Amino acid sequence: MRATVLVRPKPEILDPQGDAVGSALGHLGFEVRDARVGKVIDLDVEAADEATAKAAVEQMCERLLANPLIESYEVEIVG
Amino acid sequence: MASPQPRIGVVTYPGSQDDRDALWALAALDAEAVFVWHAERELPDVDAVVLPGGFSYGDYLRCGAIAGFSPATAAVREFADARGLVLGICNGFQILCETGLLPGALLRNESLRFVCRDVSLIVERDDLPFTRRCTAGRRLVLPVKHGDGRYLPPPDLDPEQIVLRYVDNPNGSVGGIAGVCNEVGNVMGLMPHPEHAVDPLLGSDDGALLLASFVDAAREQVLATI
Numbered sequence: 001m002r003a004t005v006l007v008r009p010k011p012e013i014l015d016p017q018g019d020a021v022g023s024a025l026g027h028l029g030f031e032v033r034d035a036r037v038g039k040v041i042d043l044d045v046e047a048a049d050e051a052t053a054k055a056a057v058e059q060m061c062e063r064l065l066a067n068p069l070i071e072s073y074e075v076e077i078v079g
Numbered sequence: 080m081a082s083p084q085p086r087i088g089v090v091t092y093p094g095s096q097d098d099r100d101a102l103w104a105l106a107a108l109d110a111e112a113v114f115v116w117h118a119e120r121e122l123p124d125v126d127a128v129v130l131p132g133g134f135s136y137g138d139y140l141r142c143g144a145i146a147g148f149s150p151a152t153a154a155v156r157e158f159a160d161a162r163g164l165v166l167g168i169c170n171g172f173q174i175l176c177e178t179g180l181l182p183g184a185l186l187r188n189e190s191l192r193f194v195c196r197d198v199s200l201i202v203e204r205d206d207l208p209f210t211r212r213c214t215a216g217r218r219l220v221l222p223v224k225h226g227d228g229r230y231l232p233p234p235d236l237d238p239e240q241i242v243l244r245y246v247d248n249p250n251g252s253v254g255g256i257a258g259v260c261n262e263v264g265n266v267m268g269l270m271p272h273p274e275h276a277v278d279p280l281l282g283s284d285d286g287a288l289l290l291a292s293f294v295d296a297a298r299e300q301v302l303a304t305i
Contacts, residue, residue: 013231016191064148067141067177069184069233
């Protein structure tokens, strides 16, 4: 089963990378109020059904894929 | 009787690069320093442990995140839980934060630039096994070299756990925090590199104050078991 994990810096965390991207977009003439940079992790997991896959991937996020102090995560099962 | 020589383990992860300097510096300060390979499930018979600087596992995912799951790191956790002395330098500090042995996290420098230069630090605590040869308020000059050194403390960090602060913050760390310890005081991490500053020929020997304090404390562990 394929899963996508989105990891984002928490809103209260300073994200200089996002700021740099936002300001570069501004230089290109785009009007960007805010930019934040996170990461995408695509996984192919062994699981009987969607709920089991989601629970397993959430465990992965808690233990390794995201650092709860600084990042939030979102799990999407794509089938 | 000659004072006993403490044995200090330096963990080498794939991508560690300051393990040799740490070994050399500890030996120069009269400790017997031994390498511990990251795949070892048990630590050898040591009185203290250093997690050195570098880029363990290529700093993939987050700095220190993957090293946090090395077999040797599990052994270090057990050692720390039994009140063993553990010092994490730079990447070692990042690993200790990722494993939860130290509070907080280390993020990309605010400038997005890798900083590599000497910095001045203020010693906040002089009663720790890592700082006993200093006096609180003393300034130390040590080199930093990191891209991810912006320390973010947890909201409930006890100010007593702050061991070192930068005089001029090189990376945007909250409160200028350069080094912290755990609640018990047997685990410490810092971004600057004391192991690169134990000989005046290298520009500063202030690092020897921290490392010699650590070696003294490790020696006391030996004396306690005789």
